[in-house]
Amino acid sequence: MRPAPARTGDALGAIETPALIVDLDALERNIERMAAFARAHGVRLRPHAKTHKSAHIARLQMAAGAVGICVQKTSEAEALAQAGVSDIYISNEVVAEDRLARVAALARRIRLSIAVDSTLGIDRLAQAVKAAGSTLDVFVEVDVGQGRCGVAPTRAGSLARMVVSHAGLRFAGLQAYHGSAQHLRRSEEREAAIRHAVSLASAARAAVTSAGVACPLVTGAGSGSYVFEAASGVYGELQAGSYVFLDRDYADNQPTPHAPVFEHALFVRCQVMSRGSAHAVVDAGLKAHAVDSGPLRVWGRELDFTGASDEHGVLRPREGSSTDALPALGEAVWLVPGHCDPTVNLHDHFVCVRGGLEHGRVEAVWPVDARGCVG
Amino acid sequence: MRPAPARTGDALGAIETPALIVDLDALERNIERMAAFARAHGVRLRPHAKTHKSAHIARLQMAAGAVGICVQKTSEAEALAQAGVSDIYISNEVVAEDRLARVAALARRIRLSIAVDSTLGIDRLAQAVKAAGSTLDVFVEVDVGQGRCGVAPTRAGSLARMVVSHAGLRFAGLQAYHGSAQHLRRSEEREAAIRHAVSLASAARAAVTSAGVACPLVTGAGSGSYVFEAASGVYGELQAGSYVFLDRDYADNQPTPHAPVFEHALFVRCQVMSRGSAHAVVDAGLKAHAVDSGPLRVWGRELDFTGASDEHGVLRPREGSSTDALPALGEAVWLVPGHCDPTVNLHDHFVCVRGGLEHGRVEAVWPVDARGCVG
Numbered sequence: 006m007r008p009a010p011a012r013t014g015d016a017l018g019a020i021e022t023p024a025l026i027v028d029l030d031a032l033e034r035n036i037e038r039m040a041a042f043a044r045a046h047g048v049r050l051r052p053h054a055k056t057h058k059s060a061h062i063a064r065l066q067m068a069a070g071a072v073g074i075c076v077q078k079t080s081e082a083e084a085l086a087q088a089g090v091s092d093i094y095i096s097n098e099v100v101a102e103d104r105l106a107r108v109a110a111l112a113r114r115i116r117l118s119i120a121v122d123s124t125l126g127i128d129r130l131a132q133a134v135k136a137a138g139s140t141l142d143v144f145v146e147v148d149v150g151q152g153r154c155g156v157a158p159t160r161a162g163s164l165a166r167m168v169v170s171h172a173g174l175r176f177a178g179l180q181a182y183h184g185s186a187q188h189l190r191r192s193e194e195r196e197a198a199i200r201h202a203v204s205l206a207s208a209a210r211a212a213v214t215s216a217g218v219a220c221p222l223v224t225g226a227g228s229g230s231y232v233f234e235a236a237s238g239v240y241g242e243l244q245a246g247s248y249v250f251l252d253r254d255y256a257d258n259q260p261t262p263h264a265p266v267f268e269h270a271l272f273v274r275c276q277v278m279s280r281g282s283a284h285a286v287v288d289a290g291l292k293a294h295a296v297d298s299g300p301l302r303v304w305g306r307e308l309d310f311t312g313a314s315d316e317h318g319v320l321r322p323r324e325g326s327s328t329d330a331l332p333a334l335g336e337a338v339w340l341v342p343g344h345c346d347p348t349v350n351l352h353d354h355f356v357c358v359r360g361g362l363e364h365g366r367v368e369a370v371w372p373v374d375a376r377g378c379v380g
Numbered sequence: 381m382r383p384a385p386a387r388t389g390d391a392l393g394a395i396e397t398p399a400l401i402v403d404l405d406a407l408e409r410n411i412e413r414m415a416a417f418a419r420a421h422g423v424r425l426r427p428h429a430k431t432h433k434s435a436h437i438a439r440l441q442m443a444a445g446a447v448g449i450c451v452q453k454t455s456e457a458e459a460l461a462q463a464g465v466s467d468i469y470i471s472n473e474v475v476a477e478d479r480l481a482r483v484a485a486l487a488r489r490i491r492l493s494i495a496v497d498s499t500l501g502i503d504r505l506a507q508a509v510k511a512a513g514s515t516l517d518v519f520v521e522v523d524v525g526q527g528r529c530g531v532a533p534t535r536a537g538s539l540a541r542m543v544v545s546h547a548g549l550r551f552a553g554l555q556a557y558h559g560s561a562q563h564l565r566r567s568e569e570r571e572a573a574i575r576h577a578v579s580l581a582s583a584a585r586a587a588v589t590s591a592g593v594a595c596p597l598v599t600g601a602g603s604g605s606y607v608f609e610a611a612s613g614v615y616g617e618l619q620a621g622s623y624v625f626l627d628r629d630y631a632d633n634q635p636t637p638h639a640p641v642f643e644h645a646l647f648v649r650c651q652v653m654s655r656g657s658a659h660a661v662v663d664a665g666l667k668a669h670a671v672d673s674g675p676l677r678v679w680g681r682e683l684d685f686t687g688a689s690d691e692h693g694v695l696r697p698r699e700g701s702s703t704d705a706l707p708a709l710g711e712a713v714w715l716v717p718g719h720c721d722p723t724v725n726l727h728d729h730f731v732c733v734r735g736g737l738e739h740g741r742v743e744a745v746w747p748v749d750a751r752g753c754v755g
Contacts (some may be wrong), residue, residue, distance in 0.1 A: 007752050010755060021479070024755075055690055055691065061491040078691060097653075097691065098653045098654050099653070100397070100653050101710070102655075104396070123654070123655070125709050125710065148656075154654040154692070155654075189576075231443060276475070278473045278529075279497055279528070286529055291670065291719075291722040292721075292754050293723075297688070313672070315721050315722060317528055317529070319528060334500050335475050335476070346690050347666040347690060350726070351726075351752070352752070353752055377667075377727070378382065378386060379668045380397065380663070380665075
């Protein structure tokens with residue numbers, strides 16, 4: 006792990022750039038707002054930790070009422086379990102036998118669950134669990150509109166029966182996440198996509214019960230759509246993750262009526278390392294933030310982030326603004342990442358600031374425990 | 381650092397997915413071909429190590445004749461120096477005082493050089509070097525067409541004079557890299573862009589000598605354009621880096637006549653974790669490869685990589701191919717990254733394969749020494 010770019014007690018000016026910053030006040034408000042929403046709507050909250058990869062943030066979420074966390078990868082589960090998280094759901098398929106052996110071993114140490122969407126996957130999982138002498142909660146994933154992983158609703162019954170046929174596997178319910186619905190910009194579009202997802206999840210649940218298997222839970226939802234899953238009467242658990250940081254891409258969604266308001270809590274602090282007459286170059290490029298979901302937002306300034314190369318970001322005055330808006334050489338700039346999950350994965354540390362981005366101080370430095378856990 | 385996804389001696393099937401793979405035979409041929417080109421054209425080669433971040437690969441390049449390596453960041457220089465690389469050029473501006481103190485300290489241990497493009501940068505560098513009692517080679521960066529960092533050619537003389545006015549700073553020449561020329565698809569376009577860059581570099585050199593300062597070297601060039609800089613009579617040193625791996629984006633360039641042919645030497649090995657009737661989902665997404673320069677190429681198969689999310693990649697049959705081309709659940713797939721530099725930065729290890737991607741074995745596992753060194 007690299008040396009941290011700041012130390013507890015540092016003033017903002019002492020933070021080495023580029024650094025990944027958490028605004029602790031905003032983070033805590035986001036965590037509390039989502040927890041309150043879940044309580045008020047009588048659904049469980051199991052936030053996705055692929056967003057933050059941090060045992061510390063997972064514990065804050067669980068202290069606020071989350072039942073546990075989701076991850077996507079075996080090594081992520083191992084890293085967060087190692088750092089003290091005791092209830093983890095791998096909301097994704099694992100078919101590699103080496104990894105399934107590790108999943109089965111981890112299930113002896115913590116409360117662990119996993120998703121499946123194939124007979125091969127269930128067979129291999131059952132063998133691994135048998136060899137390890139562990140037991141595991143298993144969710145059958147249903148494709149509810151994304152067209153990525155998951156089976157058709159009609160196949161959910163036969164897979165659920167197959168799960169319960171193995172002594173070490175407990176059928177825990179249905180995984181029903183609609184990822185591509187999350188960034189439909191209009192709330193009505195997201196609502197329509199989730200209405201369709203709910204109908205498919207509902208059909209899958211009926212297929213499971215028709216097959217003679219009880220279906221305890223339907224789990225899914227993301228930060229763009231959770232209001233609709235929560236209101237469905239079908240989903241009993243929400244997996245939203247990005248709400249904790251609110252990246253630029255989620256902030257660009259038109260708000261859902263009556264939904265909690267989240268705040269940007271994740272920033273990349275950088276500084277100007279070169280100045281032209283009409284542009285400034287900052288020291289944060291493709292290795293300090295992800296651009297897959299579009300550019301970063303320049304926080305609190307009339308500037309656009311107009312280009313990233315490996316180690317550089319280019320800022321220009323927003324249309325209609327003067328070049329006076331450009332920061333000086335050496336001046337600090339705060340960026341709001343376009344996509345929080347892959348941005349966090351580029352850093353080894355969160356520098357946690359209390360008291361705001363103007364006059365705050367570094368209250369803590371947390372490791373990104375599962376940084377680089379892709380396997 | 382994470383556990384490595386393979387061990388020396390492993391068969392290909394034993395490599396955990398997703399993993400970053402180096403085809404050692406192709407890597408060695410690429411290194412030798414570029415070294416032979418530089419020898420034949422009487423120019424120095426100082427490959428950019430921001431591509432590979434590996435002391436091992438740097439040493440292979442230097443053993444083949446490279447005079448040293450380039451990096452972009454202070455922490456990259458520190459990590460590679462720590463791993464034994466003794467001649468490093470930070471071909472980028474550093475204006476942060478904390479970092480300049482580290483640059484000056486590192487200059488006491490290895491042969492180090494750095495770029496500048498501002499009076500503030502030179503002042504701060506001179507102060508740091510004075511405080512550390514070290515000396516440093518300094519290149520003045522000229523903007524030769526990219527419009528990012530660097531000064532106009534006419535300003536190069538006054539900055540060179542400012543450099544030589546400080547006892548600890550040696551003026552070493554001009555940094556003149558045209559990044560945006562590298563991926564112009566037609567060779568004629570790249571040639572025209574570099575013709576313009578050469579004229580600007582030449583004007584800057586004249587400005588330096590007119591200011592009474594000798595200009596020992598003009599350094600620059602990348603893997604898309606180095607043939608033209610080498611032929612210019614102005615550039616004395618080539619900084620190409622990506623040739624060592626040849627990513628998909630560089631391979632998409634139309635070839636330059638009479639240029640060496642490079643081969644893909646970097647891959648992401650992944651496996652199918654979910655199958656639909658008309659698509660396959662692999663276990664390598666945005667956290668295993670960079671998509672800023674377009675999608676990955678699926679190696680040796682009639683498949684297109686049609687979408688990446690955090691932990692998933694979606695493969696579909698190429699237009700006109702049947703779904704029979706789709707790999708089965710659990711089957712391995714080799715991907716050629718769209719952009720090698722930020723892809724390497726996502727991984728902790730190179731798994732180095734000898735004997736090809738079908739029947740080879742793991743000959744070595746190398747750390748990505750400067751992974752995550754963004755500061």
